[in-house]
Amino acid sequence: MRIEDHLRASARRLPEKVALTAGEKTLTYSGLDEASDRLAAGLIRLGVSPGDRAVLLLENGSEFVTSLFAIWKAGAVACPLHPSTRAEKLGRIVESLGASALLTQARLLQTAQAAVSRRDGSTVLLAWGLAEDAPNESSSRCEQLLAEGTDAPALHDGEHALALILHTSGSTGEPKGVMHTHASLGAACASIIAYLGNDENDIVFNVLPLSFGYGLTQVVTMAMVGGTLHLEKSFAFPAAILKRLAETQATGLPLVPSMAAAIANMKELEPGFLPEIRYITSAAAALPPAIAVKIRRLFPAARLHVMYGQTECIRALSLPPEAFDTHSASVGFAIPGTEAFVIDENGERAAPGMVGELVIRGPHVMAGYWNDPEASTAKLRGEAGGNSRTLLTGDLFSADENGFLTFVSRRDDIIKSRGEKVSPQEVERALYAIDGIAEAAVTGVPDDFLGQAVKAFVVLAPGVTLSHRDIVRSLARTLEDYMLPQSTEFCDSLPKTASGKLRLGLAQETIGD
Template identity: 50%
Template sequence: MRVEQFLRNSARRLPEKEALVAGTTRLSYAELDLMSDRLAAALLARGIAQGDRVVIFTDNCFEAVVSIFAVLKAGAVFVPINPSTKADKLAYVLENCRAAALVTQGRLAATAALAMVSAPSVGFLALIGGKGPATAGALSFEEAVTDETPVSLPAPGITLDLAMLVYTSGSTGFPKGVMMTHQNVVAAAGSITTYLENREDDVILGVLPISFDYGLYQVLMAAMVGATLVLEKSFAFPQAILNRMSEERVTGLPLVPTMAAIILQMRDLEPGSFPHLRYVTNTAAALPPSHIARLQALFPSARIFSMYGLTECKRCTYLPPEELARRPDSVGIAIPGTQAYVADDEGKPVAPGVIGELMIRGPHVMRGYWENPDATDRALRPGPYPWEKVLRTGDFFRADADGFLYFIGRMDDIIKTRGEKVSPKEVENVLYALPGIAEAVVVGVADPILGHALKAVIALSPGASLSERDILRHCSTGLEDFMVPKFIEFRDALPKTDSGKISRRLIEEEMLEAAE
């Protein structure tokens, strides 16, 4: 099966079922299927060929969903890019993947036009709304999807073709394009919808950027099972989003830790306020055990799934909700149909309790980084069979005697202080257990005596009043002495990535600049 078949199958089976709710726009599966057919035909008429890359540079909107399926139906590869991306980075992506076309919105057209100057491969712009000097000759999205000329699309390709390139941060400062085939995406989506038990009567909230694979897969998985996706632009106005959840009777809530922290700060929320909510999922970073307990109290009807994943394979592990009470700090077991194990430097599995690197096997593992063989060779190593590659996650883990996995830290995040190795995540979990702390990151700062000293950068909840002494006293009761931060810095908020994850890297870069 190819990814566009998700939509075709659901449209054939459930033509009148509501597929997408985005603002005031409500589309059935039949309507979404027809609009994407028409746009695919328009892309082909403009010269898009099988395997061409088409960048989708938009916010969360129904047009973006139509565009994703249209690109796939044309046999091409879609490349989702966050709308906050600046022209120089967009130009890098366009040039790096040699994009043949760029889909964007009127408000982003100037940025797109500036980036296209450095990307001669881009043959045309497909514009959603708006016209201007920078968009002369652009393909009109609105005209394409309302064109009633009968559509006849050629066979798009096979499952081994690339479906998407998702650009992720690289250690060199240049983003890397993660190559995912149709086979990869189908395997990942099928595995996740299996353990979440997704079904056609689900109503899934999509508030995370579709340029972020966690947000993107809400689109793909909803189409796979015939569910309804409620697509919102962001979580900037949480009360409005929660109201929307009630109105649409949302059953699935995908969130990241920063969203969880905001929800848990909302004092007027009563336990049981969302009786239709069936499950809550979390990834991007591990939820502190204290947050999990409070979410369970707030959403008593929902099963909470703590998960761990990477763009390079979409999802690695999930914790069955019935294990939360016994293993609240575990990220669980391998997702169905895959294998996850802790290995030594030679790639050999280690015994329970031994810390090593997490390795991932399965049909969801990427094919590599776009035209970057060196980075690919570092990330993929030979597997147990001659034809197989397994993914090195770059993360330290340990497994317990029952095979449940525990995140220890990024291989490059571990801080060595006083001769001891400290996982920032372990210290952060203790910090989050102190009422009044909304956000926390622990980093290492150079110290002539300790090698590195621990520094906690903290944002307090609204109305909270905590002193440095309060925080240090709390840490002393929950951590070994070498793990207690030496420095505390208070901020109004911590910097975030485009996906809403707290960025340790940005904090470290700010401290380096300040020290110079």
């Protein structure tokens, strides 16, 4: 089943149900279905054909969601990019994709125009929110296409057609374009729905960028079950966001750890202050157990799902909420309908407790990297039966005797100090357990004697005073001496990517400047 067919099915079943709220805009399922139909017809008239790539450079909002489904209804491939993407990088990606269309908004039009200029008119530029008297030589108004559009044709290319190219958010080098078919994206979202128990009664409150897999799955899962999605543009003002969260009476709250930490450290919040929330999810980075404990205390009626995934498979692991008390450092098991296991250096399944590479297998694994067969071959293994593929994640994990999987480190992040291997994740967990530490990150820095020295970056909660010596003294109660930071840098904040992940490389270069 193609992704847009889920929207059509929900529109037939629940035509007047609210599908989406964003700012002052509300769209019912029939309204979203009709608007995306008309925009799809406009895209087709402008020359967008099945299999073409269409770039989305839009903030979270109804325009993004309408454009996303319109691209799929036109048979094209959606390529969402974060709205902060600079013109030069955007231009390189548009050129690499050979994009036939770029959909943006008035605020970002100058950036979009600079990016498509290198394509000599091969990329059609469309914009939302242009003033009626604005010059319009280089772009088409999306609103005009909506007004002129008709129903889009139902396509029959099948679920194995390419649906999505997500660009990885790595801080070094050019991002890779991760290709997902309608089948792989649908399989990932169906699995998420299964373990979260989503249905049409859910209202999901989303501040995550829709340009990343974690945010985009909120759109798809709600369309699949007929639930309601509430969109906010960012988490820049947590107190205002929590007020909006209460107003929406949301039942689902997806977070990244930095957001969870901000909420956990808000002293004025009382446990149970949002009783409608039935589940909270955390992904994109490891959620420190100390922060998870605080979140569970603030949301006693909610089930907390600690998860792990990669862009290459959307989602891979989830810890059952009832297992948190006994396995707080784990990210659980493979999501329904998939497999996950650890292999040793010989490619054999690792024994319990042994650290090795995590392998993911299932129908949710990507089709490969755009225009990069060498990188695709390095990460993927052949068909594992049916439509499943096998992904080598490059991440180090261990599994206990009961199969609980625990993240150890990115392969390249392991710190080698005094001849010992130090997991930054383990030190970070211990740092977050110290009262008064709001955010923490750990990395290795060159050292003539140790090889690498453990260095901590710490953000203290307001009004808290801690020294490096205080921190080391606390850590020494739970960590071996070779794992203790040799230095601590105190920061006002830690640099993060647009998806909420810490950018340690940038931290090392710029925090001390």
